[in-house]
Amino acid sequence: MPPMRLRRVYADGPFGQIHFQSAGEGRPLVLLHQAIMASGQFDNVFAPLVEAGFRPIAIDMPGFGLSDAPANPPAIADYARCVAPVLDALGVEKAAVAGHHTGALVGTEFALAAPERVEALIIHGPMIMPEDERQALTDDICGREKAFAAGPEGAHFVHVVKIRDWLANGTIDPERMTDYVVQAMQAYRLGAYWYGHAAAFAYRHEEPLARLSVPTMLLTNTGDQTHPWALQAREMFPHFAFAEVEGGGIDICDQAPQEWAQAIITYLQGLA
Numbered sequence: 001m002p003p004m005r006l007r008r009v010y011a012d013g014p015f016g017q018i019h020f021q022s023a024g025e026g027r028p029l030v031l032l033h034q035a036i037m038a039s040g041q042f043d044n045v046f047a048p049l050v051e052a053g054f055r056p057i058a059i060d061m062p063g064f065g066l067s068d069a070p071a072n073p074p075a076i077a078d079y080a081r082c083v084a085p086v087l088d089a090l091g092v093e094k095a096a097v098a099g100h101h102t103g104a105l106v107g108t109e110f111a112l113a114a115p116e117r118v119e120a121l122i123i124h125g126p127m128i129m130p131e132d133e134r135q136a137l138t139d140d141i142c143g144r145e146k147a148f149a150a151g152p153e154g155a156h157f158v159h160v161v162k163i164r165d166w167l168a169n170g171t172i173d174p175e176r177m178t179d180y181v182v183q184a185m186q187a188y189r190l191g192a193y194w195y196g197h198a199a200a201f202a203y204r205h206e207e208p209l210a211r212l213s214v215p216t217m218l219l220t221n222t223g224d225q226t227h228p229w230a231l232q233a234r235e236m237f238p239h240f241a242f243a244e245v246e247g248g249g250i251d252i253c254d255q256a257p258q259e260w261a262q263a264i265i266t267y268l269q270g271l272a
Helices: 046-051 076-080 083-090 102-113 131-147 152-167 174-189 195-201 206-211 227-236 257-271
Strands: 007-013 016-022 027-032 054-059 095-100 118-124 216-221 241-245
Touching (some): 007 083, 016 083, 027 102, 027 257, 046 054, 046 257, 054 083, 076 102, 076 195, 095 102, 095 257, 102 118, 102 195, 102 206, 118 257, 131 195, 152 174, 216 227, 216 257, 241 257
Parallel strands (some): 027 095, 095 118, 118 216, 216 241
Antiparallel strands (some): 007 016, 016 054
């Protein structure tokens, strides 16, 4: 069965047009994707969220998907400036916000900048790590992304597939893997291929987490590369709610979409 498709809309933002997908009604829930993907990351969680009475609002952050790119590499706070214009365009005063990896950092910054507009924050993938690990990841991932270039006979497409297939341990079918390549190439086409991870690895998450005033849940899955960081954040911020999905990896929204969505549904329904 194909994933649920939402209405596609544009709003004017600080870096040009912002593309997003939204359901027509329900309790508003902003979804913020990981780099290098786009709002399509959440294709397979839209249906369970809508069925539970939520209104997913999945945003292509600037430079990803169909949103215009910033003229210069942005910081996480710059990405966060794309959320309010989308809510304004929909006439939504307040929404829950769920972010995955880079999107989790963006959600944190939006909750700090406009707490009156955030019903609750779900953070999947806090950025808490030693500086040597941060530098190693920056050199590796950002270095490879900055050097990424189109090759003959679509060799760069194959390169993306091989990396993503390795990260997913072969659990993502070829049809869905095609979506991953398309989303990555949208960022490459806009010259923003490396922007998201560069902003993420430059972001120190501990102090912003300590300043959050909105209800917050840490969400993780045991196979995610960020899982150890989530466990550390749980120790540092025991007042945050915590939920854990078994297995998966960075593609948990496809590997266990029902379980991932249900963790968010349970938390937000509990708040209500």
